[in-house]
Amino acid sequence: MSGSPSSAGVSTALLTDRYELTMVAAALADGTAKRHCVFEVFARRLPEGRRYGVVAGTGRLLESIERFRFGEQELRTLADVVDRETLDWLADYRFSGDVDGYPEGELYFPGSPILTVSGAFADTVVLETLALSVLNYDSAVASAASRMVTAAAGRPIIEMGSRRTHEAAAVAAARATYLAGFAATSNLEAERRHGIPTAGTAAHAFVLLHDDELGAFKSQVATLGADTTLLVDTYDIRRGIELAIEAAGPGLGAVRIDSGDLGELARQARDQLDALGAKNTRIVLSGDLDEYAIASLRAEPVDSYGVGTSVVTGSGAPTAGLVYKLVEVDDKPVAKRSAAKESRGGRKSTLRRYKPTGTAIEEVVHPVASPPKMGPHDRVVPIPLMRGGEQVAGLSTLEESREHLRAALVSVPWEGLKLSRGEPAIATVFEDGNR
Structure with a gap:
């Protein structure tokens, strides 16, 4: 033998x-x-x-x-x-x-x-x-992701659930969500193994690391460029948006909101960004989203979504x-x-x-x-x-x-x-x- x-x-x-x-x-x-x-x-x-x-x-x-x-x-x-x-x-x-x-x-x-x-x-x-x-x-995962893509009605979705599942399942989930129409994943192994586009910039920890929010934003912009996405809900969102534009200028790529009443916050963010001259700055929403939450946001001024826990767990199935x-x-x-x-x-x-x-x-x-x-x-x-x-x-x-x-x-x-x-x-x- x-x-x-x-x-x-x-x-x-x-x-x-x-x-x-x-x-x-x-x-x-x-x-x-x-x-x-x-x-x-x-x-x-x-x-x-x-x-x-x-x-x-x-x-x-x-x-x-x-x-x-x-x-x-x-x-x-x-x-x-x-x-x-x-x-x-x-x-x-x-x-x-x-x-x-x-x-x-x-x-x-x-x-x-x-x-x-x-x-x-x-x-x-x-x-x-x-x-x-x-x-x-x-x-x-693909069945759940497909429903989310339909609910998003053409708006891109990023898969970001690696921290909510087994490390091997995270790669499989990234592949399945991309198959279902997601635009990208946060998982780098999925890019190496399957060629899936990746996306991601910074978490709340990066903001908390710095002595103030403006310093964190300036640091991120200096490294990643003005087209980056700044996470603006670590402290006060309205103040965060103001500082984000101060750091990057009106050409800032996007702001991300990860908590709160996302629909109302998206409307307020859009009005504020427009008033600051950042009419092309995109709004990214994340934070416990599933297909139902995404569908409820369809009428809001949202440009893309980040989805984690719900999709890697099949959104209830x-x-x-x-x-x-x-x-x-x-x-x-x-x-x-x-x-x-x-x-x-x-x-x-x-x-x-x-x-x-x-x-x-x-x-x-x-x-x-x-x-x-x-x-x-x-x-x-x-x-x-x-x-x-x-x-x-x-x-x-x-x-x-x-x-x-x-x-x-x-x-x-x-x-x-x-x-x-x-x-x-x-x-x-x-x-x-x-x-």
Whole structure:
């Protein structure tokens, strides 16, 4: 048992639950490990109050699957978990199956098969925890961020939630929010790893460091230039704005307000800035904002927003509620029948129907072998993602996925973009293939 080296980067093999490997051990022992299986990832329902979900994390997941290899260190960790036969199998493990799924940046609805993983049972079952860990978090964040982007109505949003979540989740959240349409992130690792634009200037601590507010502002302007953003609510906001313009002149880039009655303060700030001749100085608001707060500020003179805690925690829905279920064994449908957690057997695909105007009207989930008749404006949603354990060439970049989501949201019926509670934006129809 030499242990296969991991592919480029750190192994992801232990980002899993123990029971995934004990199932493999039992299947190897009883001879079922090689049975051909199909697993599907889907949500039985959307989080409370949501009209749609956003598929995010697919790119991260595919890279993680390629790095799901058991090297010497991983095998030593598992020496007391599984038997020698299983350790030998893990030493040579490399996912060699196929993955299909919704493109990253696609919308999904209850029952949408957003990811399909096929191959031998042992090869595919071990990916359950990894797939759900990535997709549940990233999709939850992207879904929340998408609602915020819609509420902002074209005003830029900066993601600034790194201090409110795990350090690794912070990078994933920055990627998911950018996919959803945020303009930038405060997280530098997200820029290094994913090329996401970063933004940020100074916190209240910088103002408090100096003997007076004017000195802090002058120092920041001297270093970052007059186009910087000055945080004006450390003491008195009106006085802070006055000193900000004294320090930078009427060409100051922006002022940021991080507390208080943000709508009223934005109006007062705009009037004061205009009176001081700083008519082009922007107003940035932050401080416990979510999609509802942003929507309430739509009529105010706000130029951009900073959002932290709410978006990195999914704005009340920290998981997308996705599950990874076995639906087919040796080409025969299988399904869980418990009343509370029922699933539909057999490998499935999806056809999304559209009006001639481009408005989506229906999500048709059907057996792969029995596709419904396509209309002239309909579209098959899933695409090939991996073949033989290798990523398919030509998959979308993060920028392309960002544009895909923008276009997908344009297709949603207007009532499906409301923040109020209601039914999913479009209905999911399940066809059994006998029609």
